[in-house]
Amino acid sequence: xxxxxxxxxxxxxxxxxxxxxxxxxxxxxxxxxxxxxxxxxxxxxxxxxxxxxxxxxxxxxxxxxxxxxxxxxxxxxxxxxxxxxxxxxxxxxxxxxxxxxxxxxxxxxxxxxxxxxxxxxxxxx
Numbered sequence: 001x002x003x004x005x006x007x008x009x010x011x012x013x014x015x016x017x018x019x020x021x022x023x024x025x026x027x028x029x030x031x032x033x034x035x036x037x038x039x040x041x042x043x044x045x046x047x048x049x050x051x052x053x054x055x056x057x058x059x060x061x062x063x064x065x066x067x068x069x070x071x072x073x074x075x076x077x078x079x080x081x082x083x084x085x086x087x088x089x090x091x092x093x094x095x096x097x098x099x100x101x102x103x104x105x106x107x108x109x110x111x112x113x114x115x116x117x118x119x120x121x122x123x124x125x
Contacts, residue, residue: 002088002089002090002120002121002122002123003067003068003086003087003088003089003090003094003120003121003122004086004087004089004094004095004098004118004119004120004121005084005085005086005118005119005120005121006083006084006085006086006098006099006102006116006117006118006119007082007083007084007085007116007117008082008083008102008105008106008114008115008116008117009080009081009082009114009115009116010080010081010082010083010106010109010111010113010114011078011079011080011111011112011113011114011115012079012080012111012112012113013079013080013081013109013110013111013112014079014110014111014112015108015109015110017076019074019108019109020056020058020059020074020075020076020079020081020109021048021056021057021058021059021074021076022048022059023046023047023048023059023061024046026046026059026061026072026074027044027046027061029105029108030044030046030061030063030070030072030105031044031063033070033101033104033105033108034063034065034070034101036100036101036104037097037098037100037101037104038097038100039065039066039067039087039094039097039098039101040065040066040067041063041064041065041066042064042065042066043063043064044061044062044063044064045060045061045062046059046060046061046062047059047060047061054077055076055077056076056077057076058073058074058075058076058077059072059073059074060072060073060074065087067087067088067094067097067098068086068087068088069084069085069086070083070084070085070101071083071084072084072105081109081111083102083105083106085098085101085102086098086121102116
């Protein structure tokens, strides 16, 4: 149960629009980032939402990790993204891998402004 939960809210992303709109393309980037960070994917789901009156539909990309999960949500009409990386540290400390995964995805989206948070979960008593 012990682990590290990282979140990032990315604003004013200057990346190519495809990263915000194309579910299969974003899926490949997420898989690559997971592998580069040294984490193990065990499942995945990439979903594109339809356009609305507010603009083009965004994407949700989720990768289940042996260590826990990665979730990415895009809002192309706002050029915004939220990232959620959680790793369990029960058998080994995966904190550096979680940070590497988050950092790699932040770089992909090229935000003008980022809000990041880190929470240690499941402390021992």
